[in-house]
Amino acid sequence: MKSFSFVVLLFLFWLFLSGHLEPLLLGLGVASVALTVFLSWRMNIIDHESYPLHLSLKFPGYFLYLFREIVKANIDVARRVLRWRGASVSPQMIEIPLLQESDLGAVIYANSITLTPGTVTISLSKDSLTVHALSKEAASELATNAMSKEISNRVFNQ
Template sequence: MLRAANSVVVLFAFWLLLSGYFTAFLVTAGFACAVAVVAFAWRMEVIDHEGHPMHLGLRPFAYVPWLLKEILKSGWQVTRIILDPKLPVSPTLVRFRPSQRTDVGLVTHANSITLTPGTISVEVGRDSFLVHGLTRESAAGVVASEMDRRVCRFEGQR
């Protein structure tokens, strides 16, 4: 119930931000829409810890700046490889075991791997990730990485 109420608030804020008009009719309509969407989602039983992970609190916001820094760093490396006349790629596949336990943590880890240029998660499972790296070093860099530890901290493990 708390989750549903929180979803209504978030959706209503989303409506207000996107519309930018604050007449009585539009604000009422926005609130009605937010309630209707949450009611439908309630009937579909998709409002759970996965659909609306509010139990994570503000921890994701501490993870994002570090991820942006990583994206900048590896993006610059990939740019140098692309512009290098010799094109020094050494594509490598690597399989490893992630240490997250919850689905949210696993998805975040896989998405972060794909989001950083130079590494792509090809297969994602509960006990093994298959990652394609643009170079040997970038593929080796995802095994038992700093990212793994940070996602663990973010999903609430010590």
């Protein structure tokens, strides 16, 4: 099931990228999909974790939330770069607890933190994250764990 949807996905990918329907190009597409599937099977990477098909329907809602956060954070960092109305930087290193249970949740959380400008995940351990924040406000917002809760709600329905 998983490998089958992987093949379909790869072939659709080929079709959209090439945009040609001649037999020769379709044949080349089939060959490269076969090679890719063989290599990924040999590397043993088509599994629940690296190919989270079961979550793909839930990601759009989370992306909307993340997009809003990214826009907000971008405006904030841009203000601090330009020193707009006395905005200034006060770099912080904070440690926040990691409340995600699964590895996938932890990765989504750490990546989301890094993706919003103004906060970068520096290191990740079993139960905590070390984050470098550009300002006190960004650090204290992270400390509320709001983003972690959103991930639990929107992606994992907890």
